[in-house]
Amino acid sequence: MAKCFLWNLLLWEVLFPIAVIGAQVLSKVGDSVLLVAEHPPGFQVREVIWRSLWPSEELLAMYFRSSLETLYHSRFLGRAQLHSNLSLELGPLQSTDSGNFSVLMVDTGGRTWTQTLQLKVYDAVPRPTVQVFIAVAGDDQPLKTCQVFLSCWAPNISDITYSWRREGTVGFGVESHSLFTDGQVLSVSLGLGDKDVAYSCIVSNPVSWDLATVTPWESCHHEAAPGNATYKDVLLVVVPISLLLFLVGLFFAWHCGLCSGKKKMDACTDQVAAETENSLVNVS
Incomplete structure (x- = not known):
């Protein structure tokens, strides 16, 4: 039936x-x-x-x-x-x-x-990952500014779209000419007044969305605070000391090469050690 x-x-x-x-x-x-x-x-x-x-x-x-x-x-x-x-x-x-x-x-x-x-x-959209890349400063870049590229990525999901939002502003707050790779990369120029500015990458498909937020200024290179050693200061101290130790080692090896026999070697070693000690005292 x-x-x-x-x-x-x-x-x-x-x-x-x-x-x-x-x-x-x-x-x-x-x-x-x-x-x-x-x-x-x-x-x-x-x-x-x-x-x-x-x-x-x-x-x-x-x-x-x-x-x-x-x-x-x-x-x-x-x-x-x-x-x-x-x-x-x-x-x-x-x-x-x-x-x-x-x-x-x-x-x-x-x-x-x-x-x-x-x-x-x-599929439901997962939370994206945002990476901050710092552009190399050129001669024409104003002082105390930071050019960054924000890269957003989510797993390969069908019909996914990327968009950006500058937090604390009405609307998305980013210009289209600053977007690259179908919206996955955002170029931003930051100044001293943008230290607390955050950007959010929004990943969405027709039924779901998620976002990740970063504060890009935290990744920019800053001048060291007063009283703190900078990278250049460390090089100025480490390089001369390393060079001095290298020269002392060469001097020691040269004197040992002139000595022959076990007794002469012992005597030569004592002599070179004494000369090395005197050299270090004079350098100090």
């Missing part, structure tokens, strides 16, 4: 095709989605059949003689629920659930109505 009913519905769909293409339905992995069955005013529904059309054609649910049936062995077995208003709920969704679905309805007068819906399932 059920097979006969199914074949009748399919035959009515071919002989009396009244169809409407529904809007695209968007959702994300792990959520549930409701595919709403709509019909014209005055259409008194008697039978309904829900099918998956792509990537494979499968029977998902059926309403026949006031009975709701969803126990078909499709890929949505255990994840499909047909509600009393004849809308079909699917979930929890998987990334492979995207596809086209159709609902075929027959009214009490024998008229058919077919609606097609396209379901698009996206």
